Amino acid sequence: MFNRVAIIGLGLIGGSLAAAIRAHGLATTIVAGARSERTLERGKLLGLIDDGSTDFAEAVKGADLVFLAVPVSSMADSMAKMAPGLSGTVIITDGGSVKGKVIDAAINCIAEHISRFVPGHPIAGKEKSGVDAADARLYQNHRVILTPTAQTDTQATERVRALWAAVGAEVLTMAPDEHDRVLAETSHLPHLLAFSLVDTLARQGDSLDIFRYAAGGFRDFTRIASSDPLMWHDIFKENRDSVLRAVDLFQQGLAGFRQAIEQGDSDDMLAIMTRANSARAHFLALSARTSYTAALQLNDDRTNAIASDNTAMSNTVSSGHGRRVEFHLQPGGALNGSLRVPGDKSISHRSIMLGALADGITEIEGFLEGEDALATLQAFRDMGVVIEGPSAGRVRVHGVGLHGLKAPSGTLYMGNSGTSMRLLMGLLCGQPFNTELTGDASLSKRPMERVAKPLREMNAAIATTGKGTPPVHISGGQQLKGIHYDLPVASAQVKSAILLAGLYAEGETSVTEPAPTRDHTERMLAGFGYPVSRDGATSKVSGGGKLSACSLEVPADISSAAFFLVGASIAEGSELLLRHVGINPTRTGIIDILKLMGADITLENQRDAGGEPVADIRVKSARLKGITIPEELVPLAIDEFPVLFIAAANAQGDTILHGAEELRVKESDRIQVMADGLTTVGVENEVYADGIRIRGGQYGGGEVYAHGDHRIAMSFAIASLRATAPILIHDCANVATSFPGFAELASAAGLNLSVVED
Ligand code: NAP
Numbered sequence: 001m002f003n004r005v006a007i008i009g010l011g012l013i014g015g016s017l018a019a020a021i022r023a024h025g026l027a028t029t030i031v032a033g034a035r036s037e038r039t040l041e042r043g044k045l046l047g048l049i050d051d052g053s054t055d056f057a058e059a060v061k062g063a064d065l066v067f068l069a070v071p072v073s074s075m076a077d078s079m080a081k082m083a084p085g086l087s088g089t090v091i092i093t094d095g096g097s098v099k100g101k102v103i104d105a106a107i108n109c110i111a112e113h114i115s116r117f118v119p120g121h122p123i124a125g126k127e128k129s130g131v132d133a134a135d136a137r138l139y140q141n142h143r144v145i146l147t148p149t150a151q152t153d154t155q156a157t158e159r160v161r162a163l164w165a166a167v168g169a170e171v172l173t174m175a176p177d178e179h180d181r182v183l184a185e186t187s188h189l190p191h192l193l194a195f196s197l198v199d200t201l202a203r204q205g206d207s208l209d210i211f212r213y214a215a216g217g218f219r220d221f222t223r224i225a226s227s228d229p230l231m232w233h234d235i236f237k238e239n240r241d242s243v244l245r246a247v248d249l250f251q252q253g254l255a256g257f258r259q260a261i262e263q264g265d266s267d268d269m270l271a272i273m274t275r276a277n278s279a280r281a282h283f284l285a286l287s288a289r290t291s292y293t294a295a296l297q298l299n300d301d302r303t304n305a306i307a308s309d310n311t312a313m314s315n316t317v318s319s320g321h322g323r324r325v326e327f328h329l330q331p332g333g334a335l336n337g338s339l340r341v342p343g344d345k346s347i348s349h350r351s352i353m354l355g356a357l358a359d360g361i362t363e364i365e366g367f368l369e370g371e372d373a374l375a376t377l378q379a380f381r382d383m384g385v386v387i388e389g390p391s392a393g394r395v396r397v398h399g400v401g402l403h404g405l406k407a408p409s410g411t412l413y414m415g416n417s418g419t420s421m422r423l424l425m426g427l428l429c430g431q432p433f434n435t436e437l438t439g440d441a442s443l444s445k446r447p448m449e450r451v452a453k454p455l456r457e458m459n460a461a462i463a464t465t466g467k468g469t470p471p472v473h474i475s476g477g478q479q480l481k482g483i484h485y486d487l488p489v490a491s492a493q494v495k496s497a498i499l500l501a502g503l504y505a506e507g508e509t510s511v512t513e514p515a516p517t518r519d520h521t522e523r524m525l526a527g528f529g530y531p532v533s534r535d536g537a538t539s540k541v542s543g544g545g546k547l548s549a550c551s552l553e554v555p556a557d558i559s560s561a562a563f564f565l566v567g568a569s570i571a572e573g574s575e576l577l578l579r580h581v582g583i584n585p586t587r588t589g590i591i592d593i594l595k596l597m598g599a600d601i602t603l604e605n606q607r608d609a610g611g612e613p614v615a616d617i618r619v620k621s622a623r624l625k626g627i628t629i630p631e632e633l634v635p636l637a638i639d640e641f642p643v644l645f646i647a648a649a650n651a652q653g654d655t656i657l658h659g660a661e662e663l664r665v666k667e668s669d670r671i672q673v674m675a676d677g678l679t680t681v682g683v684e685n686e687v688y689a690d691g692i693r694i695r696g697g698q699y700g701g702g703e704v705y706a707h708g709d710h711r712i713a714m715s716f717a718i719a720s721l722r723a724t725a726p727i728l729i730h731d732c733a734n735v736a737t738s739f740p741g742f743a744e745l746a747s748a749a750g751l752n753l754s755v756v757e758d
Contacts, residue, residue: 001026001163006063008033008056008078010043012126013095014069015134018048020167023136033059033082034131042131057085065163068094071231072238076105083110093118093160097183097231099147099176101238118160119147119176121183122169127226140168147176184242189250191232192243194225267398271386278378325736327713327729327743329720330752331701334621335568337749338577341561342366342740343393343554346492347582347612348373349419350524351552352387353427353500355397356380356405358528360549364395366580367554371737372417379424382408399549402503407433411471414439419493422451423521425472426497429460430504433476444470451497454485458501458509482507482543490635492517492586495539502541503530510540515635518586520612527552527611552610555582560739561617562590562640563714564749568619569599570650571721576749578617580609589637591617593644597624597651626653626696634659639666642715645674648694649683650722657691667734668709677704677716681723701725710734714742717753 005027007014014032021027032052034040040052053059060066060082070078075096086092092113096102099119106117124142126133144164148157161171174182201210211218236243253272260268343366353376355362367373369390377395381387384406386398400406414421414437421437425448428435438444449468456462461475482505485498495511499521502509514537522532522539528547533540561578568574583591583603591601600622603615624647634657637644641663648655663670675687680702684695701723706713713732720727732755735742743755 001166002065003027004029004031004063005065005067006031006033006060006082007049008059008066008068008082009070010034010039010048010052010131010134011069012129012131012133012135012138013122014067015043015046015048015131016124016136016138017067017069017095017122017167018043019046019134019136020139021163022048024166026163026166027065031059031063033078039131046131046134048131048134056082060085060090062087063090065159066090066092068092068096071234072096072098072101073234075102076109079105079109083113086110086113089116091116091118091156091159093120095120095122097121097187097235098239099179103147103149103176114151115153116156118152118157119149120160120164121145121147121179122164124169127228129228129231137168139164142169144169144171145179146171146173147179148173149176180239180242181245184239184246185249188235188239188243189246191224191227192236192247193250194222195229195232198222198225267386270388270398271384274386274388275381278381324731324758325733326756327717327727327732328754328756329701329717329723329727329729331720331723331725331727333721333750333752334571334573335564335576335721335746335749335751336574338579339564339745339749340579341556341564341581341745342370343368344520344557344559344582345370345373345738346419346518346520347524347554349376349417349423350496350520351554351610352376352380352395352397353423354524354528354547355395355399355549356383356385356387357402357427357503358397358399358547358549359401360399362397362399362549363551364397365551365553366393366556367395368557368740369393370740371415372420375413375415375417376420376424379408379412379414379420380405382410382412393554397549399547402546405431405433407476408435411436411438414443414470416440416443418443418446421448421470421472422493422497423500425451425455425462425474426500427503428474428476429455429458429462429478429501430480431474431476435474435476437470437472437474439470446470448472450489450491451494454483454494454498455501457483457485458498458505460501480505480543482509484508484510485512487511487513490515490517492520496521499525499532499539499541503543503545505543508540508542510538512538516586517635518584520584523584523611524552550610553580555584555609555612555614556580558582558584558587558590559639559711560742562643563718563742563746565590565594565599565601565617565619566643566647566715567718567721567746567749567751569594569601569622569624569647570718571750572621574619574621574750576619577604578619580614581617582609583613583615583617585613586636589633589635590640590644592633593627593629593637593640594624594647596627596630597647597655598622599624599647624651624696626651626655626694628656629658631659638662639711642670642674642709642711643718645678645692645694646715646719649678649696649699649719651696654693654695656693658688659690661690666709668707668712670709670712673705673707673709673712674715677706677712680704681716681719681727699723701727703728703730705729706731708734710738714739717742717746717751720753721751 007018010032018030030049032049033056043049122144124138164171345368348368351364367390389395448464452462458480463473498511525532530545561581568576600620602618606615678685682699686693704716716729747753
């Protein structure tokens with residue numbers, strides 16, 4: 001890759017790059033320029049360099065790459081010393097922690113080479129320094145920031161990028177001033193605070209004695225006060241302006257926190273800390289390249305591994321990115337016991353929304369801590385609502401009232417959650433402030449006009465892209481007016497968005513649906529004391545009311561319970577009690593269909609939970625028979641068909657499904673993907689445009705592809721209960737977002753499942 005590399009400054013950073021270049025065979029010769037003979041001798045002895053000189057001009061002679069790794073304060077001096085030896089084509093780069101000052105030095109000292117100077121900063125380090133700390137693996141899975149200027153030649157940047165990539169680093173590019181500002185806030189400020197805190201406390205009257213009582217938190221917080229004072233002195237000096245700005249920013253925040261404590265303002269204190277909790281989870285998610293939910297579970301050990309230079313950015317790039325998860329199942333078994341599956345997603349979303357808009361504190365239990373509902377939760381935090389938790393399904397929402405939301409400081413990010421975006425569109429168009437809603441790549445392709453259109457009829461000012469997709473811009477300050485809307489297509493999300501906008505509209509807002517859809521919004525509004533009138537297919541609200549906080553226990557999700565309903569039905573010797581399951585009549589198609597097939601399912605202890613009917617469901621194994629599924633039940637069980645197909649594979653005779661074309665446009669083409677899997681394990685089936693015919697009987701095992709569709713993965717896991725050979729299911733990572741803890745719960749009940757991740 002390079003013929004001759006010269007490293008100027010053979011300490012931790014320079015020595016480690018020399019070692020990595022050597023280990024990867026990226027240069028024919030490596031030489032060093034060092035201040036002392038001793039460093040050069042050590043470098044040779046450790047095998048880092050072939051040769052070296054204390055004369056920097058001599059050291060860089062004939063080099064096609066020079067890497068400067070001296071303290072930032074001596075960059076200018078070192079550049080001036082090496083300048084006479086530089087060739088006219090050499091590429092020069094550096095590893096200094098501050099970029100503005102290093103670029104100034106280059107402009108002054110190596111002006112004729114400036115187009116080939118590529119400023120850089122490896123975000124990696126140790127608390128040790130010097131040539132003996134050199135480590136060939138220091139940069140592996142760490143980030144390197146390059147900060148090319150307008151004058152930097154792109155080819156030179158590319159060669160430096162390729163070098164860092166070849167030693168295992170992830171290379172990012174940033175503008176130099178942006179780099180210095182961001183690093184001042186995320187790295188320099190925390191180091192400054194750690195040094196200052198330890199020093200301040202150590203100089204108290206009782207002096208060092210107090211440390212005897214310090215616990216783990218103190219040790220964690222102050223670990224970086226062990227970093228090299230000289231290096232940090234340099235950094236604070238050389239990045240003075242950005243560091244001072246960061247200190248000012250922090251002082252403002254600290255003053256606010258102090259005031260909240262002084263005044264006993266619990267809301268304010270909790271607001272600060274809950275915002276910090278969730279921001280940190282977001283930071284962990286970013287640095288681990290994992291989902292927000294997984295990040296919430298990451299423990300602190302992970303961040304304790306952060307290296308010395310850059311508190312917020314130096315942790316390793318984990319393999320969480322593109323994580324592969326497989327389910328391995330041994331055939332047979334039975335499901336027994338009593339269990340509670342996670343909370344209903346639709347209800348979890350709405351509990352946060354209505355809790356935030358209510359007067360008083362809403363206590364929620366059984367909240368589904370999945371990505372989607374967490375996106376809703378974060379959006380309300382961003383609009384100033386104090387939300388404690390979630391912690392083990394518990395959330396406390398400090399409602400701000402219908403008119404208490406505050407303008408968010410930036411865009412509201414909805415992740416992958418269509419429900420969050422569509423329902424919030426309804427809510428936000430009645431606010432006095434502007435908002436912008438965005439989502440991930442997949443949500444950014446989904447249609448939003450079917451919600452925007454009726455809202456515009458209510459006088460909302462909403463803009464989507466030319467294709468009717470996100471980002472969605474909502475201009476606040478519009479006086480909404482009530483309308484009557486006939487839904488052209490049955491959709492609970494569109495209906496809910498209109499009704500939520502109706503809370504802010506003058507007069508009555510009513511929606512008529514062409515076929516029954518989930519009515520969780522109507523039920524929960526009533527649960528929060530907001531009058532909703534329902535007459536056949538029409539629901540109606542009037543603006544100007546108020547919501548009162550309440551306690552609610554989110555029912556367990558019947559869509560998650562479905563896997564166990566089918567599993568216990570097909571596996572001989574099973575008896576399961578599924579506790580506190582939502583049995584909203586718009587969701588119970590699965591129970592009706594399984595009963596028609598001969599399942600032994602009984603509902604016990606039926607009751608009301610915040611307007612939603614719930615029951616404990618007892619299911620025992622039974623001989624199932626094939627049926628023709630009544631078409632009117634199809635919309636009421638639309639999400640449960642993958643596992644119903646497994647019930648069909650275990651029934652006597654044929655099960656026939658028609659009228660389910662919607663299954664083809666779910667997370668996957670569920671008809672085809674299920675048919676492929678069924679064929680693999682040996683279940684005879686025939687695919688129709690709008691359904692499938694499945695012949696029940698004995699089946700074996702094999703390798704099945706879930707295509708990232710969580711419900712398909714879980715369905716074939718359940719199928720193993722009656723398989724005659726092992727089943728291996730690929731692509732199961734998404735199960736964790738829709739049904740956190742599925743593998744543990746199913747294994748505890750008796751499924752022979754092991755999860756293999758790489
Ligand atoms: P280091 O281990 O102390 O090495 C510094 C090297 O520079 C040593 O070889 C030293 O020579 C030489 N040096 C010191 N003062 C000099 C001067 N006045 N003139 C010429 N050479 C001099 O430090 P490091 O951690 O490698 O840091 C090097 C650079 O990397 C700094 O700019 C720092 O900001 C940046 N950086 C550090 C980290 C980190 O965590 N350590 C992370 C990213 C970037 P001797 O061997 O003779 O002492």
